[in-house]
Amino acid sequence: MAIDFTVPDNVIMQAQMVKFIAETTMRPYARQLDENEHERPTAFVEQMWPILKEQQRASLERLEKPSSSESGDGEKKKKVSTQYLRLMVMVEMMAWGDAGIYLCLPAAALGGAAIEAVGTKEQKIRLLSRFAEGEQPVWGAMAITEPGAGSDNSAMATTAEFDEETNEWVLNGEKIFITSGKLALEESNGLVIVWATVNKAAGRAGIKPFVVEAGTPGVSIGKVEIKHGIRASDTAAIVFNNARIPADNILGSPEVQASKEDKGFKGAMATFDASRPLVAASALGVGRAALEFLKEKLAENGIDIPYNQPYHKLTAIQRDVLEAEAAMKAAHLLTLRSVAMLDEGLHNSLEASMAKVKAGRASTFAAQKAVELLGAMGYSREWLAEKWMRDSKIAMIYEGTDQINTLIIARRILGYTRHELS
Ligand SMILES: Cc1cc2nc3c(=O)[nH]c(=O)nc-3n(C[C@H](O)[C@H](O)[C@H](O)COP(=O)(O)OP(=O)(O)OC[C@H]3O[C@@H](n4cnc5c(N)ncnc54)[C@H](O)[C@@H]3O)c2cc1C
Numbered sequence: 001m002a003i004d005f006t007v008p009d010n011v012i013m014q015a016q017m018v019k020f021i022a023e024t025t026m027r028p029y030a031r032q033l034d035e036n037e038h039e040r041p042t043a044f045v046e047q048m049w050p051i052l053k054e055q056q057r058a059s060l061e062r063l064e065k066p067s068s069s070e071s072g073d074g075e076k077k078k079k080v081s082t083q084y085l086r087l088m089v090m091v092e093m094m095a096w097g098d099a100g101i102y103l104c105l106p107a108a109a110l111g112g113a114a115i116e117a118v119g120t121k122e123q124k125i126r127l128l129s130r131f132a133e134g135e136q137p138v139w140g141a142m143a144i145t146e147p148g149a150g151s152d153n154s155a156m157a158t159t160a161e162f163d164e165e166t167n168e169w170v171l172n173g174e175k176i177f178i179t180s181g182k183l184a185l186e187e188s189n190g191l192v193i194v195w196a197t198v199n200k201a202a203g204r205a206g207i208k209p210f211v212v213e214a215g216t217p218g219v220s221i222g223k224v225e226i227k228h229g230i231r232a233s234d235t236a237a238i239v240f241n242n243a244r245i246p247a248d249n250i251l252g253s254p255e256v257q258a259s260k261e262d263k264g265f266k267g268a269m270a271t272f273d274a275s276r277p278l279v280a281a282s283a284l285g286v287g288r289a290a291l292e293f294l295k296e297k298l299a300e301n302g303i304d305i306p307y308n309q310p311y312h313k314l315t316a317i318q319r320d321v322l323e324a325e326a327a328m329k330a331a332h333l334l335t336l337r338s339v340a341m342l343d344e345g346l347h348n349s350l351e352a353s354m355a356k357v358k359a360g361r362a363s364t365f366a367a368q369k370a371v372e373l374l375g376a377m378g379y380s381r382e383w384l385a386e387k388w389m390r391d392s393k394i395a396m397i398y399e400g401t402d403q404i405n406t407l408i409i410a411r412r413i414l415g416y417t418r419h420e421l422s
Contacts, residue, residue: 005336007089008082015089021047022097030098033232034387038224041101041232049137052107057132063124084274084339088281095285099391100232102282103179107131111140111184113274114193118209118251118267127211130189139183139190143175143238144268151404153195153265154203158240160196160210162254167247169210171196171240174222179398181236182221185214192238193251195268202256207265211249218243229390269349276352276399277338280359283395284335287328287363290370290388295321297374317373324369327362334358350412353405360395360402367392 007015025044033039094102108115108131115127130138149155158173175181175194184190191213199206212219222237252267295305298317305321306314314322338355341348367389371378378385396402411421 007085011082011086011089014086015093018090018093022093026094026097026101029101030232030384030387031381033098033101037226037231038234039232041104044101045104045106045137049106052105053132053134056108056128060125060128060132063121081343081345084277084342085336087278088335088339091278091281092285092288095282096289097285098232099282099286099394100230102285103230103233104183106137106139106183106188108140108191109180110142110271110275111191111193114142114209114267114271115211115251117270117274123211123248123251127191130191134189136188138188139180141178141180141184141190141192142271143178143181143192143194145177146174147176151401153207153268156195156197156207157200158194158196159200160198160208160250162198162247163244166244168244169247169250171210171212171218171243171245174237174239176223176237177225177235177398178238180234181238182224183234185212185219185238186221189214194238194240195265198254199256204265206256207268208254209251209267210245211251212238212240212243212245213249216243216245228393229387230394272399273347273349273352274342276356276405277335277342277348279395279399280331280335280338280352280355283356283359283363283392284328284332286388286392286395287324287331287359287366290363290367290385290392291321291324291328293383293385293388294366294370294373297377320369320373324362324366327358328366331355331359331362350409353400353408353412356395356399357402357405357409360392363392364389364396 021044025041025047029041029043033041091102094105108128112128112131115124119127131140144153144156146155146157148157158171158175160169160171162168163170171194173196178192180190181192184192191211194210194212195207196210197206198208218241220239220241222239224237225235227233227235298305298321303315303317305318305325307322311319334351335355338348338351341351367385370385371389374383374385377383380386400408407421410416411418414421
């Protein structure tokens with residue numbers, strides 16, 4: 001695979017626009033929304049909804065209309081996409097503005113990624129249209145985690161039973177820690193992709209994705225979390241009590257032993273292949289914010305970071321900053337690689353996990369160093385350094401903890417199965 005480090009002009013222009021948004025509707029509200037966890041970033045949402053709606057509409061149009069890259073003789077010209085590169089740059093910039101506010105983007109989000117990964121064309125058009133129209137913003141979410149099933153998804157206890165008389169699926173169980181769960185189901189006409197088992201004895205093969213739409217009877221929001229970081233983000237439990245959804249709101253096949261094309265629980269993994277690089281990008285944004293601020297404050301105190309000095313001539317502070325910057329740079333390159341592979345349509349599970357682990361660790365290290373090197377003021381709520389330290393940690397927890405992603409990396413490199421290395 002050829003590696004090209006040039007970021008196209010249109011992506012740079014888009015990044016500049018997002019930088020303006022980050023500076024005007026994110027950073028100025030960062031502290032306020034951190035102090036008042038369940039307030040909503042209204043200015044940001046109002047600014048983003050028309051933009052995201054338009055993007056979703058264009059994407060649906062591409063899906064509905066025959067590809068214009070198809071030549072007269074029907075042969076497809078291969079056009080390299082920059083879709084994920086663009087997303088990576090945007091997400092990094094927004095997380096630089098504020099990682100919690102970024103997670104409040106009114107969009108299909110992880111729910112959309114699951115629909116894209118597993119849904120049929122008809123389902124994509126039917127389900128994603130709500131994110132492309134209307135005055136009111138709409139949110140999507142994805143629910144896998146349960147009180148008894150976090151890293152070990154095979155322990156999932158939420159059930160989906162088919163009622164032949166009414167031609168409906170009946171869902172029972174509870175999902176916890178769902179990002180934008182309340183926004184999707186209570187505060188907008190959104191949807192949540194809920195993973196549930198149709199046959200517990202079948203383990204992972206029995207786990208299927210179901211679309212639960214806002215307003216479904218039997219669905220309620222449970223505990224709304226009070227968190228350590230990314231406090232602007234909505235994190236809620238969702239309870240299913242005989243919740244009935246239409247038969248065609250299952251994504252993919254209902255069969256446990258489905259055909260090869262049916263992705264089943266592998267669909268969740270395909271969703272993560274696309275979303276983990278973006279978690280990495282958000283971590284990079286937080287780490288960059290912390291490092292930039294640290295360097296600015298050090299410079300105000302007469303401490304510059306030299307890039308042309310041998311190691312033994314550097315002070316401990318300079319070494320720490322350079323170490324943090326090097327880790328961030330390495331994570332940035334890995335993240336670029338994982339999105340370049342996505343854009344080329346290559347299988348990137350290994351690189352997606354690597355990027356997420358590396359970026360989570362690099363940004364956590366950078367934010368911790370910022371707090372440490374800034375002393376008491378680093379610890380004070382007057383500055384955002386302590387907040388970045390709290391915000392950075394989430395990249396090591398959601399969408400597979402560091403330990404789980406490290407296991408995935410080890411399995412892929414060493415050629416072990418899930419059972420051989422768990
Ligand atoms: C803010 C926030 C937002 C979230 N958003 C969502 C969401 O939108 N949708 C959703 O479905 N979930 C979401 N989650 C849940 C998140 O994905 C889980 O918390 C995560 O997968 C870990 O599961 P757990 O909390 O049950 O921890 P556990 O699985 O109980 O793990 C506890 C510890 O044990 C370690 N561990 C577990 N198994 C192994 C192993 N085999 N080898 C080595 N170590 C292991 C873990 O790495 C971790 O350190 C969110 C969580 C948070 C905090």
